Amino acid sequence: MRDSKEYALFKKQESTRERQRYFRVWVVRSFLLHGVASIAILALTGQLATLISMPQAFQNLLPTLAFEDSSRLGRMFGGFMDGLKTMALPVLFVLPTTGSLLRVWLANRNPSNSTNSANEDPQSDVGRDILPLMPRNASERFWTAILSINAGLSEELCFRVAIPMLLLIVSGSAWIAIVVSTLLFGLAHFYQGWLGVIATTFIGAILYWVYLATGSIWITILLHALLDLNDLAIAPWFEEWLKARDSARAQA
Template sequence: MLILGWMAVMAAGGTWWVRRDVTAFARFEALSNTSDRQRFYRRWLVESFAVLVGASVISLWLADALSPFSAFPHAFAPANRALQSRGHPSGDHWLPMAVGLSAGIAISVAIQWRRLKAALSPQPGADAALIPRNRREAALALLLSLNAGFSEELFFRLALPLLLFHVTGSLATSLAVSMLCFGLAHAHYGWKGVLATMAAGALLTFYYLHHRSLLRVMIAHAVIDVLAFFIRPAIADWIIARKPPRWAFLAA
């Protein structure tokens, strides 16, 4: 009953938080003053850490797994065995695979160069508003990326599916619901953003289940965010406009 009550609290609180976040993000998109933007960055940083890490601690305590980095959960072991049973290519096959893959990428880039430039161009997207515009915003955005890697993976990849498994007894259902919640938590990006986030969540889930390392998946998540908010805009500015990155953080 305690677990069911806590899940009801999380469902109600999560629904309220997502709706509030959608409204807040709409206000953030309209901001031009960097001081106002930095206040939003700081608020999101503190709130997301407090809410997700706090919910994770309570959920892991209820699931008898309050040691997330010490051992891989037994509940996830069947998924890990299923992924491991697929095997890996032998050493003799790695070289031709690498050469073939490199050649294929080079040919594709050469053929699709114009499309690649268009794809890299800084066009408005769901997350465009979050791209930092100066060094102070960049520092806060970097902290947001690192926090997302830690707190979101702790909750959506470990705590929530473990708690759901205690209730449903089905690992597949627990993982699927967790990925759905992960996507809905990014509803401020719109429905396309939700679908894209769910797809990213699925990849991160497979990565975690395969490597049995929560730290690895946290780092992978943080790297994805850094690529989205720093590296891609920098490449876009350099390739398309031949100018320094708009946020000029690394350049400094």
């Protein structure tokens, strides 16, 4: 969790020590405000069981989401949704990593593209102002990996479990709980700019679909962490490895 002013200050930092300090602060703050606070909310509302099984109110939405009814069209849509879940979940886990590594490999094969990319506006990554977060060395990469894992855990507990449960208790509507918590997830990334908010809201909707499709918040946590790790740790490490390999070849 970070605000726009704090993020603007972070982007001005050139010292890796200062950059790592920001990473540490963000990890601890997010863990406390999103992770620990979410567990406390669930405990106080008697909803700790939602960490193991999806609340019944959300389970009741599954027939609607799967278009289940007794008609032929309903059965056809239900079969289509089952097939989509079967294919989509493995793809969601494999595609981000494969895509990230392929993108880095292609950029490495064409150094002119890499140079141009480095000089582009940080907003150029699908409008998301995240390039300043990219680690510049192994020590920073350690902290961006921790940041990614913590985001997967803490943000999912907050925006897919705790806040929806509070909204469900207040409104009595599972749909309101899902929609509002997904919008809040997007707004929590306002430091990335409005296009970043739109992009993360869309990602949040996909993550909620995964949660509803699997019934497991822990699978959703794993997927969220993997998505962030791809951007902030795996792809940067692969790029560094490729450059070191090419440098060794050039000197041989």
